[in-house]
Amino acid sequence: MRYEERDGVAVITLNRPDKLNTLTDAVIGGVADGIDAATKSPEVSSVILRGAAGTLSAGYDWAIGGATDLVLCCDLLYMASDAHIGYAPSRIFGTPTTTLWVYRLGLEHAKQFLLTGRAIDAETAYRIGLVSAVCEPDELSAVVEAEARRFKHIPANQLALNKMLVNQAFENMGLRTTQTLGTFFDGVTRHTEEAHRWVESFDDKGFRQVIADRDRPWGDYGERRQ
Numbered sequence: 243m244r245y246e247e248r249d250g251v252a253v254i255t256l257n258r259p260d261k262l263n264t265l266t267d268a269v270i271g272g273v274a275d276g277i278d279a280a281t282k283s284p285e286v287s288s289v290i291l292r293g294a295a296g297t298l299s300a301g302y303d304w305a306i307g308g309a310t311d312l313v314l315c316c317d318l319l320y321m322a323s324d325a326h327i328g329y330a331p332s333r334i335f336g337t338p339t340t341t342l343w344v345y346r347l348g349l350e351h352a353k354q355f356l357l358t359g360r361a362i363d364a365e366t367a368y369r370i371g372l373v374s375a376v377c378e379p380d381e382l383s384a385v386v387e388a389e390a391r392r393f394k395h396i397p398a399n400q401l402a403l404n405k406m407l408v409n410q411a412f413e414n415m416g417l418r419t420t421q422t423l424g425t426f427f428d429g430v431t432r433h434t435e436e437a438h439r440w441v442e443s444f445d446d447k448g449f450r451q452v453i454a455d456r457d458r459p460w461g462d463y464g465e466r467r468q
Contacts, residue, residue, distance in 0.1 A: 243255065243256060243257055243268075243269060243272030243273060243275075243276060244257050244294075245272075245275075245276045245279060247280075247283060247285060247286055249391050249394070250285060250286060250287045250288070250390075250391055250393070250394030251286065251287070251288050251289070251290060251387060251390045251391055251393075251394075252276065252279070252280035252283065252286045252288070252289045252290070253289075253290045253292065253387075254272075254273055254276035254277070254280075254289060254290065254291050254292070255292050255293065255294055256269060256273070256291075256292070256293040256294060256298065256299055257294045258294070259293075259294045259295035259297070261300075261303070262297050262299070262300035263293040263294060263295075263297055263298065263299040263300065264299060264300050264301060264302060264303045265299055265301065265302050265303065265308050265309060265312070266302075266303050270312070273291065273312070276289075277289065287390075287393040287394040287396070287398060287401070288390040288391075288393040288394075289390075290386055290387065290390050291312075291313070291316060292383070292386075296322075296379065298313065298325075299312070299313075301330075304449075307328070307329045307330045307331040307332075307336060307338075308331075310327060310328070310329050310338060310343075311338055311339050311340045312340075313327075314338075314340060314342040314343065314346060315340055315342065317405065318374045318389075319367075319372065319373040319374055320373060320374060320375050320376075320377060320382060320385065320386045320389075321364045321367055321368070321373045321375070321376050321377070321382075322364065322376070322377060322378070322379040322382045323364045323365075323376050323377065323378055323379065324364070324379055325363075325364055325379075326361040326362060326363055326364075326462070326463075326466075327361070327362050327367060327372070328355065328359060328360060328361035328362050328462070328463070329343070329355070329356060329359055330359045330361075330456070330457065330462075330463055331359070331431075332356045332357070332358075332359040333358075333359040333456055333457075333460075334431070334436060334437060334440050334456065335431055335432055335437050335440060335441075336428055336431055336432070337424055337427040337428045337431055338356070338424055338428075339421065339424045339425045339428050340421060340424065341417075341420045341421050341423070341424035342417075343355065343356055344420075345412050345415070345417060346371070346372060347370055347371065347372060351370045351372075358460065359460070360460055360462060361460075361462035361463055361466065364376045440452065450464075
């Protein structure tokens with residue numbers, strides 16, 4: 243993980259490009275440390291979370307999907323026009339622990355994508371309100387940094403109060419209880435009979451083949467036609 247501050251903005255970069263910036267305990271801890279550093283800095287008005295080498299994150303070190311638990315906690319999301327986002331483990335072996343899909347998308351779209359695990363392209367993500375903007379890949383960093391720098395012109399207490407006001411509405415809708423259930427159910431999904439058989443199949447077929455078999459009926463992630 244890289245951390246830097248410039249012009250009122252803290253930039254946290256997931257820096258495992260050879261592993262598609264997959265998440266490990268060390269990476270997640272590094273992000274937390276970066277947020278703490280930004281919070282303590284009187285010069286920082288906003289934080290950018292990004293990935294090195296053109297990929298935000300391919301998820302946890304062993305499976306696509308965990309990155310959404312992290313990025314959906316961000317206040318604003320910006321997406322490259324060629325990017326995809328989704329929670330493939332909802333097909334087997336997982337539920338989202340931060341459970342922000344329903345709060346960010348509403349009931350219909352949350353069910354549409356969590357019951358299927360479908361990948362969401364940038365155009366769809368913008369249409370359903372999952373992201374604030376879609377940019378060309380070579381323009382994404384500049385657009386995000388320009389927007390982030392504007393926050394230095396707003397007092398920090400003003401930003402904090404408006405953010406708390408919005409977040410409190412979702413707290414009143416039971417966000418914390420839902421997140422507790424999401425974490426509990428995530429563990430349950432890994433101990434079903436189907437989950438045990440699925441994991442056992444890694445020895446017979448290999449990890450990549452099992453993941454390919456999971457995604458092939460949907461034609462997305464690694465099975466997406468180029």
